[in-house]
Amino acid sequence: MSKLTDEATYRLYSFGWAVVKRLPERTAYRLFERIADRVWARRGKGVTQLERNLARVLGPEATPERLREVSKQSMRNYLRYWCDTFRLETWSQERIDATFLVDGEENLKNAAASGRGVALALPHMGNWDHAGAWAAHQYNGFTTVAERLKPERLFERFLAYRESIGMEVLPLTGGQGTFLGLVRRLKTGGLVCLVAERDLTDRGVPVRFFGETTKLPAGPAALAVATGAVFLPVTLHSEPTHQRAVIYPEIPVPEEGTREEKVAALCQSLADVFEKGIAEHPADWHMLQKLWLSDLDPAKAPKPTAAPEYGGPAAGDEPGE
Known part of the structure; x- marks a missing residue:
């Protein structure tokens, strides 16, 4: 049954790449919006978990109607992401650049010019x-x-796709090789980009996030500590005809403390920036999985306490997704 499921998954994504990019643009996006609305209406596990996550973001004052409104738009934005992904290979570089707007790009330009590497x-x-x-x-x-996907053919397809648009992609294997590859890139003044609010290793760093405890992957912060790279948070959101990025100022590595304390401090500062960006654009946060410890394992969830400026368990070396 697993092989059948893997084959069906692969065929579904292959269909997306082969067919969706050939549809008229308005037809493709209307189709994906209808799919999003249908998925949202079915109230499956992904949608119900999305709403549990968004309830933390919107806060206790949000009405049920407001929560449903945001979750429905979030599903539409998530399916828009997939439609964009299937069609991105057909876009010219001029279109890619013209439809991507950036606030705070001077933070990235200055960091890139510093020669320290940028995380x-x-x-x-x-x-x-x-x-x-x-x-x-x-x-x-x-x-x-x-993250390695199943089936392997699907992972290889995503790998080829992302490399075709200029990314060097290392597999998240949980080993030292991936981390050292990122270190080498930064040591030569290069750029490393990591999605960093969901811990896939179970060795993440505890942080306070929207009033509860979750874990962030240690990797991005550990890279900054190990290499001296400029550590920049970024958030993204959709506009009707554009994507917009906000590149925040550098989070500096603390001058004092152990390596573990420095990593923990950076992770908490990163969580604070992510919290701000997600709160401003909650419908653009595509988190359909369990994230907070109280959802992952209620028995292990710590009692609510203020996060210390430093502290926390030793951070692992592996970067996040």
């Missing part, structure tokens, strides 16, 4: 493939990591 960390917002295609063109490529 960009972003949450699952907007269209990170569009952002990647823009960054690869404007800054001579970059390196990222990707």
